[in-house]
Amino acid sequence: MYQNKSLVILILLLGLLIHKYYCKEQTYIHNQAKPLRFHVAEFNFDHVSDVYAITLWILLGSLAKVGFHLSYRLTEKFPESCLLIILGLIVGGLLYITHLAEQKAYVLNSDTFFLFLLPPIILEAGYFMPNRPFFDNLGTILLLAIVNTLFNTVCIGLTIYGFAHTPIFGRTPFDMLSCFVFAALISAVDPVAVLATFTEIHVNDMLYIVVFGESLLNDAVSIVLYRIFDSFAKIGQQNLILMDYVLGALSFFVVSLGGVLIGIIFGVVACFTTKFTEHTPVLEPLIILVYAYLAYLTSEMVSVSGILAITFCGMVMKQYVSFNISKKSDATTEYVLKMLSSIMETIIFMFMGLSTVSDNHSWNTGFVLITILSCLVFRVIGIAIFANLANCWRLLELTRIDMLIMSYGGLRGAIAFSLALILDETKIPRKKEFVTATIAVVFFTVFIQGITIGPLVKCLNVRRKQIEEPTMSAKLTNRMMDHVMTCLEEISGSGGSNSLRDKCRNLDRNYFKRWLLRETPQEKMDIKLLQTFKKINMQSAMKVHDTSKGLVPTPSSAAFHTSTSATNLRPSSTFANFSQLLAANLPEQTVPDLMFFESQGPDHYRDDAQMHHFLDTNLYRAKPR
Amino acid sequence: MGASRSALLPLDEEKSICSETGFTPKQLRRLYVRFQELGKRNPACEFLTREELLDIREVALNPLGQRLVDVIIEDYGEANRINFKQFATVLAQFRRGKAITDLNTKEKKLLFLFSIYDRNHDSKIDRHELLGILKMMVGGNIHDEQIATIADHTIEELDSDGDLTITFEEFCKTLIRIDVDEKMSMKFLN
Numbered sequence: 043m044y045q046n047k048s049l050v051i052l053i054l055l056l057g058l059l060i061h062k063y064y065c066k067e068q069t070y071i072h073n074q075a076k077p078l079r080f081h082v083a084e085f086n087f088d089h090v091s092d093v094y095a096i097t098l099w100i101l102l103g104s105l106a107k108v109g110f111h112l113s114y115r116l117t118e119k120f121p122e123s124c125l126l127i128i129l130g131l132i133v134g135g136l137l138y139i140t141h142l143a144e145q146k147a148y149v150l151n152s153d154t155f156f157l158f159l160l161p162p163i164i165l166e167a168g169y170f171m172p173n174r175p176f177f178d179n180l181g182t183i184l185l186l187a188i189v190n191t192l193f194n195t196v197c198i199g200l201t202i203y204g205f206a207h208t209p210i211f212g213r214t215p216f217d218m219l220s221c222f223v224f225a226a227l228i229s230a231v232d233p234v235a236v237l238a239t240f241t242e243i244h245v246n247d248m249l250y251i252v253v254f255g256e257s258l259l260n261d262a263v264s265i266v267l268y269r270i271f272d273s274f275a276k277i278g279q280q281n282l283i284l285m286d287y288v289l290g291a292l293s294f295f296v297v298s299l300g301g302v303l304i305g306i307i308f309g310v311v312a313c314f315t316t317k318f319t320e321h322t323p324v325l326e327p328l329i330i331l332v333y334a335y336l337a338y339l340t341s342e343m344v345s346v347s348g349i350l351a352i353t354f355c356g357m358v359m360k361q362y363v364s365f366n367i368s369k370k371s372d373a374t375t376e377y378v379l380k381m382l383s384s385i386m387e388t389i390i391f392m393f394m395g396l397s398t399v400s401d402n403h404s405w406n407t408g409f410v411l412i413t414i415l416s417c418l419v420f421r422v423i424g425i426a427i428f429a430n431l432a433n434c435w436r437l438l439e440l441t442r443i444d445m446l447i448m449s450y451g452g453l454r455g456a457i458a459f460s461l462a463l464i465l466d467e468t469k470i471p472r473k474k475e476f477v478t479a480t481i482a483v484v485f486f487t488v489f490i491q492g493i494t495i496g497p498l499v500k501c502l503n504v505r506r507k508q509i510e511e512p513t514m515s516a517k518l519t520n521r522m523m524d525h526v527m528t529c530l531e532e533i534s535g536s537g538g539s540n541s542l543r544d545k546c547r548n549l550d551r552n553y554f555k556r557w558l559l560r561e562t563p564q565e566k567m568d569i570k571l572l573q574t575f576k577k578i579n580m581q582s583a584m585k586v587h588d589t590s591k592g593l594v595p596t597p598s599s600a601a602f603h604t605s606t607s608a609t610n611l612r613p614s615s616t617f618a619n620f621s622q623l624l625a626a627n628l629p630e631q632t633v634p635d636l637m638f639f640e641s642q643g644p645d646h647y648r649d650d651a652q653m654h655h656f657l658d659t660n661l662y663r664a665k666p667r
Numbered sequence: 668m669g670a671s672r673s674a675l676l677p678l679d680e681e682k683s684i685c686s687e688t689g690f691t692p693k694q695l696r697r698l699y700v701r702f703q704e705l706g707k708r709n710p711a712c713e714f715l716t717r718e719e720l721l722d723i724r725e726v727a728l729n730p731l732g733q734r735l736v737d738v739i740i741e742d743y744g745e746a747n748r749i750n751f752k753q754f755a756t757v758l759a760q761f762r763r764g765k766a767i768t769d770l771n772t773k774e775k776k777l778l779f780l781f782s783i784y785d786r787n788h789d790s791k792i793d794r795h796e797l798l799g800i801l802k803m804m805v806g807g808n809i810h811d812e813q814i815a816t817i818a819d820h821t822i823e824e825l826d827s828d829g830d831l832t833i834t835f836e837e838f839c840k841t842l843i844r845i846d847v848d849e850k851m852s853m854k855f856l857n
Contacts, residue, residue, distance in 0.1 A: 523847070525730055525731040531853055599829055
């Protein structure tokens with residue numbers, strides 16, 4: 043506890059320091075001309091001021107995160123996002139009171155948000171997306187993302203417009219287009235907030251993917267709606283003609299399909315590029331990141347959905363690139379993505395807290411309350427309708443509890459806030475009230491729903507995520523079940539998702555893998571099975587390496603046993619020595635040394651088998667289930 | 668189309684199969700149409716043979732296709748062929764629906780999986796049977812040694828009584844973590 047307190051104080055001091063220095067440039071008094079002398083060292087803050095501030099911000103955020111995680115009790119009760127927002131609020135409050143900096147300096151800049159802060163988070167989400175649950179549930183996800191978001195927008199817009207005529211909102215009524223613009227930006231579930239919250243509560247894959255997939259894919263709908271209503275507001279309500287409406291509807295298809303197409307194209311080009319990078323493995327992570335970012339920027343350039351583009355780019359790359367690039371590059375890419383996304387998330391939440399403390403607000407109690415209520419109510423109704431609709435074709439039906447978690451997990455976040463900030467005040471006179479209401483909704487969902495969803499999940503006994511150990515038997519049985527079900531579906535004539543998946547896999551194997559991979563895979567090879575085998579091999583090898591402190595002999599000198607003799611599976615004399623060895627040395631948890639993953643020679647298959655025989659006789663017995 | 672085979676099931680047979688398997692009449696009729704479609708080479712016969720099942724292209728290409736057909740014909744049919752009632756019984760085990768009969772229980776599904784391995788019906792999976800399945804699934808140019816080590820590793824993981832074979836109970840233990848009911852279900856269209 044003492045450590046925590048001192049760390050918190052340190053952080054606050056650091057925060058104050060940032061802004062003191064950052065703002066010093068504005069109060070920097072130019073000295074009068076002195077006779078010139080040689081200066082050994084000079085203090086030149088202007089030179090680095092902006093970059094220094096940014097870097098200190100990042101440091102502050104990271105230290106804050108470190109500090110939060112030192113206290114287990116704190117992170118158990120409050121999700122990280124809440125703590126970061128609170129930190130931002132505190133620093134923002136300090137700045138506001140002491141007038142240390144101009145407001146423009148620290149209110150969230152929408153350009154910064156959309157161009158720098160958001161893409162890494164979405165890329166990481168797309169790259170690590172569990173493909174199988176995603177495509178299994180794609181119908182449901184699309185239904186929710188598109189139709190549910192539309193439904194929410196329309197309902198919330200109409201409600202707000204309806205209430206605008208009543209005295210609840212006070213003063214002058216809101217006009218219809220403004221209401222709909224606001225509804226468009228507030229009704230979309232936010233992927234950043236969902237990611238931040240759901241990763242901490244560990245629900246089962248299917249539930250997570252439905253909510254998260256919805257939050258990713260609804261970007262297309264919410265962009266289109268926001269843009270439509272915004273443009274309509276600019277055109278002016280009286281000037282609209284039928285063509286505008288038609289084009290608006292058309293733009294939905296263009297935005298969503300365009301985004302997906304751009305993402306896939308860039309992904310495929312990236313994979314193709316990595317086919318040739320065998321001699322320059324250092325560039326591989328860079329290639330991946332650059333292509334993905336380009337996909338995002340290109341989509342933003344042509345006004346299609348950047349989020350969809352970068353998501354699908356990430357998904358495509360994950361499939362093929364991981365086979366092409368070296369193990370080191372693979373590990374590096376994963377780590378860099380995780381690191382970038384973590385930093386950006388931290389900054390986003392801090393900024394939200396920071397930007398709250400500003401003059402950009404206008405509190406309207408009635409409006410805020412109606413907004414929050416209608417968001418909640420219509421989310422529940424929407425999920426109830428559409429989840430039941432989806433249950434008609436789903437193999438695995440969504441239960442009532444699933445639906446409750448889905449409604450409860452509809453968090454709003456920074457995207458809504460940024461969209462609210464870039465509203466044009468001349469065309470939408472109520473901007474300040476919209477901004478306030480948006481912040482209120484975001485805070486409500488992140489704080490209240492974010493904090494209580496954890497206990498709710500535990501209380502309702504929602505199926506949690508199962509952390510599977512990669513055992514051969516589990517993998518083998520899984521693959522077997524897949525094959526069996528595909529076959530049975532064919533025999534019974536009811537083409538289910540299994541046969542569709544099989545068809546895709548065949549297409550994949552025959553065409554895409556041939557073009558995009560360095561070495562074409564062999565016939566009928568069940569790659570996943572061998573990957574699991576390799577993984578288990580590596581782990582056992584490392585265990586032996588750890589415990590025997592590097593005494594594993596080379597394969598050539600090892601006396602290897604043929605696998606036909608079953609007695610070798612039960613090491614007798616070596617075991618006794620080994621247990622003594624193990625008792626003496628506590629096995630340490632070592633970080634996988636990247637050097638370990640050097641690529642092996644062409645006949646490493648045989649060496650692999652020999653090594654495994656040797657290890658097999660000297661290892662701990664694989665844990666019996 | 669075969670004229671000598673009746674286009675519809677006799678009603679009482681339909682009722683009895685429905686009550687046993689839990690299919691709705693519509694689903695059953697659809698299955699019957701499929702059954703006749705598969706047996707179109709020999710329209711006079713009321714049975715499906717191995718060859719007719721293996722005629723389905725995707726079944727022939729599936730790594731476990733042959734083995735699956737073996738299981739269906741040998742365990743559920745008789746004298747190398749299967750009639751419609753037995754056909755429906757096999758498929759009923761994987762029916763996903765609200766009505767649970769004693770056919771589509773989890774245990775039956777697990778037994779089905781087990782019997783895919785265990786072809787000599789001694790209620791144990793030994794190394795040889797495991798190797799067979801692995802070869803079918805992995806296939807290709809994989810060294811026999813590698814496949815053998817995978818098999819050994821698997822047996823070691825599962826075998827708790829040390830006899831180097833896997834009994835049904837040990838087999839089920841692996842599957843505790845995997846949701847078998849979910850994965851091995853088919854939705855039969857109406």
